[in-house]
Amino acid sequence: MRLYSMPSSGNSYKVRLILAMTGQAARIVDCEYGSRALSQARQQGALPYGKVPTLVLDDGRVLAESNAILWYLGEGTRFVPEDPVERAQMLGWMFWEQYNHEPVIAVRQALISYPHRAAEATPQRLAELLERGHALLQVIEEALSGRDWLVGDQPSLADLCLYAYTHSAGPRGGFEMGHFDAINSWLARVETLPGHVPLSG
Template identity: 60%
Template sequence: MKLYSMPSSGNSYKVRLLLALLGRNAEILDVEYQTDALDRAKADGRLPFGKAPVLELDDGRLLPESDAILCFLGAGTDFVPTDPYVHAQMLSWMFWEQNQHEGTVAVRAALSFYPQRRHLATPERMAELLTSGHANLQIMENRLADHDWLAGDNMTLADICLYGYTHTAGERGGFDMSRFPGINHWIQRISALPGYKGLNE
């Protein structure tokens, strides 16, 4: 398999993390934001939705969207619950991550991290994202304050999905992570897993 991956992106990272935790190999093709490699991948039709990550299967089929790739790679593994309710609970967190969490936590980090986007980081916009991002992190904290994992009693794809942008929310996004001890313990649990690889590994 090949993974077209944006090295700095939490969406691409969550796929690399799952591959590492599963001990599965894929050829990683870096297509960083605003690079010739990204332009070539788009021109060659390797990014059906115009962005990374995209998983290219051995038979050439292309699978875009990070959470769809997680579901594909996670099928039949311990990261996907067999109980129908817990499975649906996992998907609820994954849908919420893309619909709510990423649009605040990841966007604020991106406006700070990427020089090309800093002109969009007006004081008003950054303040709005800080407030809404803290509110979304609190939703996670409400669950993780008295549970080890987001869905059910074991780690699932939901944890990998939310870890992607949450673990750098303080460093990159300027969020006050001291407010969220449950999240911090959850981050420590994931980073201590066998096979774990960090964002820059």
């Protein structure tokens, strides 16, 4: 398998995490934003959906969308629950992540850390994202109250998926993580899972 991955992106990081945690091998092609590698991959037609992460399988078929790739690499491992209801609850968190969490929690990090997004980073937009982000973090905080993992008794793709942009929400996004005890314990739990790798490295 060949993974086109953006080193700084949480969406790509999710995929690197599941690869490392399940011991699956893929050749990783780093395509940072604005890099020559990214333009080359585009020119070569390696990214038919235009985005990273993109996973190219050995038979040439291509998967896009970070959470769909996560599903593909996770199916049949301990990160996908056997119970059909828990499986659907797990996917529910993953859809929530793309619809609600990513457009706020990841976007504030992008506006602050990517020079090409700086023009959008007005004080009003940053303040609005901060407020909305704290409300979203509160949803996760309450879901984790009295629980170790988002679904069932084991870590699942839902945890890896939401970990990716939540673990950097404080340092990169300026969210006030001190208010979220259950989230902080859960982040630490994800980091002790065998195979865990940091965002960059």
